[in-house]
Amino acid sequence: MSTTGLQSLDYIVFFIYLIGVSAYGYWIYKKKSSKEVSSTDYFLAEGSLTFWAIGASIIASNISAEHFIGMSGSGFAIGLAISSYEWMAAASLIVVALFILPVYLKNKIYTMPQFLRERYNPTVATIMAVFWLLLYVFVNLTSILYLGALALEVTAGIDFQYAIVGLGLFAIVITIGGMKVIGYTDVVQVIVLVLGGLATTYLALDLVSQHFNRPGIFNALGLLREQADSHFHMILPKDHPFYKDLPGLTVIIGAMWINNLAYFGCNQYIIQRSLGASLPTARKGILFAALLKLLIPIIVVIPGIAAFVLYQNGMFQQEMLDGNVVKPDHAYPVLLNLLPAGLKGMAFAALTAAIVASLAGKANSISTIFTLDIYKQYIAPHATERQLVRVGRYTIYVAMGIGILIAPQLRVLDQAYQFIQEYSSFITPGVFAIFILGMFWKRTSSAAALTAALLTIPLSTLGKFMYPEVPFLDRMGYIFVMLCGVIVGISLADPKSRNNPKGLEIEASMFRPGKSFVIGSVLICGVLAALYTIFW
Numbered sequence: 317m318s319t320t321g322l323q324s325l326d327y328i329v330f331f332i333y334l335i336g337v338s339a340y341g342y343w344i345y346k347k348k349s350s351k352e353v354s355s356t357d358y359f360l361a362e363g364s365l366t367f368w369a370i371g372a373s374i375i376a377s378n379i380s381a382e383h384f385i386g387m388s389g390s391g392f393a394i395g396l397a398i399s400s401y402e403w404m405a406a407a408s409l410i411v412v413a414l415f416i417l418p419v420y421l422k423n424k425i426y427t428m429p430q431f432l433r434e435r436y437n438p439t440v441a442t443i444m445a446v447f448w449l450l451l452y453v454f455v456n457l458t459s460i461l462y463l464g465a466l467a468l469e470v471t472a473g474i475d476f477q478y479a480i481v482g483l484g485l486f487a488i489v490i491t492i493g494g495m496k497v498i499g500y501t502d503v504v505q506v507i508v509l510v511l512g513g514l515a516t517t518y519l520a521l522d523l524v525s526q527h528f529n530r531p532g533i534f535n536a537l538g539l540l541r542e543q544a545d546s547h548f549h550m551i552l553p554k555d556h557p558f559y560k561d562l563p564g565l566t567v568i569i570g571a572m573w574i575n576n577l578a579y580f581g582c583n584q585y586i587i588q589r590s591l592g593a594s595l596p597t598a599r600k601g602i603l604f605a606a607l608l609k610l611l612i613p614i615i616v617v618i619p620g621i622a623a624f625v626l627y628q629n630g631m632f633q634q635e636m637l638d639g640n641v642v643k644p645d646h647a648y649p650v651l652l653n654l655l656p657a658g659l660k661g662m663a664f665a666a667l668t669a670a671i672v673a674s675l676a677g678k679a680n681s682i683s684t685i686f687t688l689d690i691y692k693q694y695i696a697p698h699a700t701e702r703q704l705v706r707v708g709r710y711t712i713y714v715a716m717g718i719g720i721l722i723a724p725q726l727r728v729l730d731q732a733y734q735f736i737q738e739y740s741s742f743i744t745p746g747v748f749a750i751f752i753l754g755m756f757w758k759r760t761s762s763a764a765a766l767t768a769a770l771l772t773i774p775l776s777t778l779g780k781f782m783y784p785e786v787p788f789l790d791r792m793g794y795i796f797v798m799l800c801g802v803i804v805g806i807s808l809a810d811p812k813s814r815n816n817p818k819g820l821e822i823e824a825s826m827f828r829p830g831k832s833f834v835i836g837s838v839l840i841c842g843v844l845a846a847l848y849t850i851f852w
Contacts, residue, residue, distance in 0.1 A: 322472050322473075322660060322661060322664060323657040323660070324657075325657040325658045325661060326657055326658065326660045326661030326664060327661065328661065329658055329661030329662055329665065330661045330664055330665050330668070333508055333662075333665035333668070333669070334486070334665075334668075336504070337490070337501055337504055337505065337508075337669075338486075338489055338490075340500070340501060340504055341489070341490055341493055341497045341500075341501045342493075344493070344496060344497050344500045344501065345493040345494075345496070345497050365496070365499045365500075365589065365592065365593055365597075365601070366597070366601075367593075367597050367598075367600035367601040367603075367604055368503065368601070368604055369499040369500055369502070369503055369601070370499065370589045370590055370593060370597070370598060370600075370601025370602070370604070370605075371600075371601040371602065371603070371604025371605040371607075371608060372499075372502050372503040372505075372506040372604070372605075372608070373498060373499045373502035373503075373589045373673075373677070374409075374580075374586055374589050374590075374601070374602065374605040375502075375506055375509075375605050375608045375609070375612075376502035376505045376506050376509065376669070376670070376673035376674070376677070377502070377585060377586060377589070377673055377674055377676075377677030377678070378586065378674070379509060379612065379670045379673075379674070380460055380463070380464065380670050380671050380673075380674035381460070381463040381464045381466070381467040381667065381670065381671050382463055383612065383616050383670065384467065384513070384616055384648055384666075384667050384670060385463065385466075385467050385470075385645050385648050385649070386463075386645060387401070387612075387616045387617060387620070388616045388617065388619055388620035388623075388645075388647050388648035389620060389643075389644035389645035389646070389647055389648070390561075390617070390620065390644065391547075391613075391616065391617035391618065391619070391620025391621045391623075391624070391647070392620040392621065392623050392624045392627075392644040392647040393558065393620075393624075393644040394547070394552075394558045394561065394562070395544065395546065395547025395548060395549065395617075395621060395624075396547060396548050396549070396550060396613070396617060396621065396851055397549060397550050397551070397552055397558075397562050397567075398562065398613075398617060399550070399612075399613035399617050400550060400562060400567040400568075400572065401572075402609050402610075402612040402613050403609070403610065403613065403844055403847060403848075404567060404568065404572050404573070404576060404844075405576050405579075405580065405606075405609050406606040406607070406609040406610055406840055406844060407576075407606075407840070407841065407844055408573060408576035408577050408580055408581075409580055409602050409603070409605055409606040409609065410602075410603065410606055410837045410840065410841070411577060411581075412577065412580050412581040412587075412602060413598070413599045413602035413603060413606075413829075413833070414599075414827060414829060414833075414837075415827060416577070416581040416582075416587075416751075416755070417581075417587075417590055417595070417598055417599065417602065418595060418826040418827055419755045419820065419822070419826070420587070420590075420591055421591070421594075421595050421598065422826055423820065425591065426591055426684070426688060427445075427584055427588075427684055427685055427688050427689055428444070428448070428582060428583070428584045428587075428685075428751075429441040429442070429444055429445035429448070429685060429689040430688065430689060431751070431754075432444055432750070432754075432765070433689075433693075434818070435754045435755075435765075435818055435820065436750075436754065436762040436765045436766070436818065437762045437766075438693070439762075439766060440750075440762060440765050440766050440769060441689065442689075442690075442693075442694075443766075443769055443770075444747070444769060445685055445689040445690060446690075447743065448584065448685055449682060449685055449686060449690070451743070452585070452678055452681060452682045452685075452715075453682055453715050453718055453719065454718070454722065456585075456678055457675065457678050457679065457682065457715060457716070457718075457719040458718075458719045458722045458723045458726060459723075459726065460671065460674050460675050460678060460719075461480050461483060461484060461675065461719045461720065461723035462480075462723040462724070462726040462727070463671075464479070464480075464483050464668075464671035464674075464675070465477075465479035465480040465483060465723065467649075467667055467671070468483075468664075468667070468668070468671075470646075470649045471648075471649045471652045471653070471664060471667065472664055476724070477724065480720055480723050480724065481720060483668075483671055483672060483675060484675070484716045484717075484719060484720045486668075486672050487672050487675035487676045487679060487716065488679070488712060488713065488716055490672060490673075490676040491675075491676045491679045491680055491683075491712050492709050492712060494680075494705075498673075498676050498677060498680055499589060501673075501676075502673050502676075502677075504669075505669040505670070505672070505673040506608070506669075506673075508662070508665050508666050508669045509615075509666045509669045509670050509673075510608075510611065510615065510666075511662060511666065512662045512663040512664070512665055512666020512667070512669075513614075513615030513616065513663070513666050514614075514615060515655065515659045515662055515663050515666075516615075516619050516648070516651055516652060516655065516663050517614060517615055517618050517619050518533065519651060519654060519655055519659070520618065520619040520622035520623065520651050521533045521536035521537065521540075521618070521622060522536065523622065523626060523631075523651075523654070524536040524539050524540060524622050524625055524626060525539065527626060527629060527631065536622075539625070540618075540621055540622060540625055543625045543628065543629070544621060544624055544625050544628070547621050547624060548621075548851050549851060549852065550567075550847070550848055550851045550852055551564055551565060551567070551568070551848075551852055552564060559787065560785075560787045560788070561787070561788075562789075563787035563789055563790050566787065566789050566790055566793070567789070568848070570789065570790065570793055571789045571790060571792045571793030571796065572789055574744065574745065574748055574792060574793060574796050575741070575744060575789065575792065577748060577752075578744045578747055578748035578751075579744075581751070582747050582748060582751045584681040584684065584685055585677055585678055585681040586677075588677075588680070588681055588684065589601070590602060596830055596833075599829065599830070599833050600832070600833065600836075603833055603836045603837065603840075606840050607836070607840060610840065610843060610844075616648070619647065619648060619651050620644070620647045620648065622651070623647035623648075623650060623651055624647070627642075632650050635650045635653075652664070652667075675716075679712045679715055679716055680712070682711060682712070682715045683708040683709070683711040683712050683715070684708070686707075686708075686711045687704050687707050687708045687711060688704070691704070691707050692704060741788075741792065742772065742773050742776035742777065742780075743772055743773060743776075744772075744792060744796075745772055745775075745776065745792055745793075745795040745796035745798075745799055746768045746769055746771065746772025746773075746795075746799055747772070748796060749768050749772075749796055749799040749800050749803055750765045750768050750769060750803070753800065753803050753804075754820070755820060755822075756822065757807075757819075758816050758819025758820070759807045759808070759813040759814065759816055759819065760803060760807050760813070760816070760819075761806060761807045761810050761812070761813045761816065762818070763806055763810065764802070764803040764804075764805075764806035764807045764810075765803065767802060767803070767806055768799045768802055768803050771799060771802065772795070772799060775795050775798065775799070776791075776792075776795055779791045779794070779795060
């Protein structure tokens with residue numbers, strides 16, 4: 317597939333974004349930097365992030381090239397059903413804010429390994445810290461760089477190697493200022509992301525309305541439903557060709573919850589934004605993120621469906637092909653190339669914003685875990701706050717350097733994103749079982765948690781290769797139930813677990829939300845119920 321590249325006006329718009337975000341980040345850094353260097357302030361922006369900065373930062377860290385390119389491609393191939401990953405995430409975020417977040421804040425938790433260390437023992441914490449570091453550096457950071465550079469190469473004709481280095485350097489500029497800079501620059505990133513994404517959605521719908529000679533955006537939405545009714549069903553039947561990707565009711569009442577709650581509630585990369593705030597502020601921030609989640613399918617899935625309708629009616633016949641094979645992931649770049657000068661620069665900036673924000677968030681989490689859970693615990697227990705911040709910055713440089721070196725090697729994979737998603741999620745059932753039972757069942761023992769941590773990858777691997785016909789989400793749910801059984805069995809067999817000194821004290825008052833949170837949650841759940849009812 318060829319690309320028309322960017323024009324002069326596009327470059328002007330893009331560089332305004334680039335310089336603007338960098339300047340704003342530096343201003344935030346100078347304005348909010350204190351004379352006393354504090355590691356918790358650097359890594360968590362303790363007490364300085366507003367709810368809208370927390371919410372925007374969660375979304376900016378979560379949304380990356382795989383959403384713009386991959387999810388739009390899934391919209392082309394599958395349809396609106398792929399939106400379950402976003403819409404059910406909105407419901408999951410409410411649960412995280414209501415039940416999981418208060419446990420972290422009550423116990424002054426700054427990192428996920430710290431929780432495991434205090435709730436279980438240093439062995440469990442260290443095993444998981446090392447695993448998370450390896451996963452974040454060698455899988456997640458490199459995959460974001462690889463997919464991001466690939467997206468920029470396809471959409472704007474930028475050399476792949478230059479794109480990787482440029483994205484890495486820009487992310488470092490944002491990251492070294494700490495969580496305060498990331499949090500507030502992410503607000504700008506989300507604004508750019510949404511505006512640029514909406515520009516592409518508008519163009520896609522406008523093309524549909526023109527093609528069928530029925531002007532108007534709302535007419536275009538109706539046309540999409542008429543022309544591709546099969547693409548507007550949220551729950552896929554068993555005979556659907558993509559059932560293994562989205563197995564029916566599993567996306568509403570099954571293991572999609574495990575996937576989302578583990579990602580948003582037990583993942584340093586995401587939950588870190590909330591750990592330095594007060595409970596009311598953090599809850600409002602997560603609720604704001606849930607609201608933004610409702611918008612993501614409009615920005616990335618609708619353009620994919622529009623591209624499918626246009627393709628079915630004679631447009632993009634060559635652009636969507638790679639040889640003789642239709643490539644759904646070409647859908648978003650094809651539409652992007654049709655944007656007029658200026659708007660294409662904005663859409664390109666939106667794509668870059670999504671990639672860089674994800675890189676910055678991931679690098680900050682790598683830095684936090686290494687500094688607080690490895691360096692401070694085992695290398696320099698008496699390190700000063702200034703030393704911890706310095707080590708945190710050095711960690712960012714090293715992690716990003718490794719990512720830049722390894723990312724080009726991922727080109728050998730045919731399905732890089734799918735491969736990375738499935739195999740990195742092998743740990744999800746074990747992580748969620750250890751966290752959720754550790755929070756809400758005092759008898760959960762350290763031996764049980766360690767056993768589950770060691771079993772999760774072997775069981776996931778066994779399930780993958782022995783039962784390949786079982787949908788990925790279902791398999792993850794079965795393994796979660798098995799690991800919960802293992803944890804409960806081992807804990808009950810240990811008499812000492814009856815009076816477990818490391819069991820957390822849980823009070824009902826921790827889970828009482830404010831009135832505004834309740835109203836916001838009810839509205840979001842109402843919208844979700846309406847969407848699933850209309851598009852069942």
